Amino acid sequence: MRRDIFQAIADPTRRAIIALIALQAMTPNTIAENFNTTRQAVSKHLRILTECQLVKQEQQGREIYYSLEIEKMKEIDKWLEQYRKIWENRFNQLDQVLSTIKKQKKNEK
Amino acid sequence: MRRDIFQAIADPTRRAIIALIALQAMTPNTIAENFNTTRQAVSKHLRILTECQLVKQEQQGREIYYSLEIEKMKEIDKWLEQYRKIWENRFNQLDQVLSTIKKQKKNEK
DNA sequence: CATATGTGCAACTATTTGGTTTCGCAAATT
DNA sequence: AATTTGCGAAACCAAATAGTTGCACATATG
Numbered sequence: 001m002r003r004d005i006f007q008a009i010a011d012p013t014r015r016a017i018i019a020l021i022a023l024q025a026m027t028p029n030t031i032a033e034n035f036n037t038t039r040q041a042v043s044k045h046l047r048i049l050t051e052c053q054l055v056k057q058e059q060q061g062r063e064i065y066y067s068l069e070i071e072k073m074k075e076i077d078k079w080l081e082q083y084r085k086i087w088e089n090r091f092n093q094l095d096q097v098l099s100t101i102k103k104q105k106k107n108e109k
Numbered sequence: 110m111r112r113d114i115f116q117a118i119a120d121p122t123r124r125a126i127i128a129l130i131a132l133q134a135m136t137p138n139t140i141a142e143n144f145n146t147t148r149q150a151v152s153k154h155l156r157i158l159t160e161c162q163l164v165k166q167e168q169q170g171r172e173i174y175y176s177l178e179i180e181k182m183k184e185i186d187k188w189l190e191q192y193r194k195i196w197e198n199r200f201n202q203l204d205q206v207l208s209t210i211k212k213q214k215k216n217e218k
Numbered sequence: 219c220a221t222a223t224g225t226g227c228a229a230c231t232a233t234t235t236g237g238t239t240t241c242g243c244a245a246a247t248t
Numbered sequence: 249a250a251t252t253t254g255c256g257a258a259a260c261c262a263a264a265t266a267g268t269t270g271c272a273c274a275t276a277t278g
Contacts, residue, residue, distance in 0.1 A: 010119035011266080015188075022195060029224065041267055043226060062224050062275040070199065073192045079124075080189065083182045086131060090179065120236080138254065150237055152256060171245040171254050 003052035005075055013037065014045050018054065018068060025058065025067035112161035114184055122146065123154050127163065127177060134167065134176035 009015055017031055028046060032039040046066055049055040054072045058065045118124055126140055137155060141148040155175055158164040163181045167174045 004119070004121065006115075006121075006124065007119045010113070010116045012113065012115075013266085015115065019191070022192065027224075028226090037266095038268070039225080040227090040269080044266075047226085064225065068192075068195075070192060070196045073189070074196065076185070077189055077193065080182070080186055082128070083131065083177075083179060084186065086177075087179045087183065122236085136254075137256090146236095147238070148255080149239080149257095153236075156256080173255070 001051050003048060005052045005054060005072065006079075008048055008052045008054055009076070011045070013041075014049060017042065017045055017049065021055065021066050022068040022070070025065035027063045027065055031066070110160050112157060114161045114163060114181065115188075117157055117161045117163055118185070120154070122150075123158060126151065126154055126158065130164065130175050131177040131179070134174035136172045136174055140175070 009018070013035065016035065020026060020031060020034060028039050028042050031046075032042045035042070046055060046057075050057065050066075052072070053069055055066050056069045058067070118127070122144065125144065129135060129140060129143060137148050137151050140155075141151040144151070155164060155166075159166065161181070162178055164175050165178045167176070
C-alpha cells in the first residue's frame with residue numbers, strides 16, 4: 001500500500017518513534033516501553049511508517065528490529081527546498097538593504 | 110487555538126494551497142478556483158493554516174488576501190535538522206571509504 | 219512436548235477530519 | 249435603497265484515524 005509521507009509524520013507518536021529508532025534499531029516491545037501505549041498500537045504505527053518506506057525491518061529469530069530509512073527523510077527536505085529558496089532570497093534582499101545603508105553612511109562622511 | 114504544523118501540512122490540498130500563496134497573496138475565492146473545491150472548503154483549510162501561523166491575512170475592503178508566513182516553515186526545517194545530521198554524516202563516512210579506496214589504488218601503482 | 223515470548227492482524231470503538239449546505243454579515247455595485 | 253459579491257461560521261455527514269482487545273502463529277525455553 002502506498003502512503004503519504006507527510007501524513008505519516010503528522011502523528012506526534014510516530015515522530016517520537018522515528019526519533020527513537022533513528023538512533024538505533026529497536027523491537028516493537030522496546031519501543032512501546034518508551035511510550036504510554038501498547039505494543040499493538042506501536043505495531044500499527046510501524047506498519048504505517050513501513051508503508052511509506054520511512055522504516056525498514058530486520059528479523060532476528062522471533063524478534064523484528066525496526067530502524068529509520070534515512071534516505072526517505074530527504075523527500076521532506078526536497079519538498080522544503082522550494083520554501084528555503086524563498087526565505088534565503090528574503091535574507092539576501094535584507095542583506096542588500098543593509099549594504100545600501102552602509103554605502104549611504106559612507107557617502108555621508 | 111494551537112495547532113500542530115505537521116498535522117497542517119499532512120493534507121495534500123493544504124500543501125497545494127501553501128505552494129500557491131507562497132508565490133503571491135490570494136483571496137479564498139481565487140484559491141478555490143485553482144482547485145476542485147468550494148470556497149468554504151478552502152476557507153476551512155485556511156483557518157487551520159492560520160491557527161498554526163503558517164498563513165497570514167490582510168484585509169482589503171471585503172476581500173481578504175492570504176499569504177504564506179515563510180518564517181513558520183523554518184520550524185519544519187529545524188525538525189529535519191537532526192536527521193540531516195545523520196544523512197550528512199553517513200555521506201562523510203562514504204566519502205572516507207572512497208578516499209581510502211583511492212589511496213589503495215595509488216599504492217598499487 | 220508443553221509453555222513462554224515476540225509478533226502481526228482483524229474486529230470494534232470513540233474521535234477527528236475533510237467536505238457540503240445553509241446562514242448571516244459587511245462591503246461593493248446598481 | 250435594493251442587490252450583488254466576498255467572506256467566516258455553524259450544522260451536518262461520510263470517511264479516516266488512533267487506540268484497545270482478542271486472536272493466531274512462529275520462535276525460544278524448560
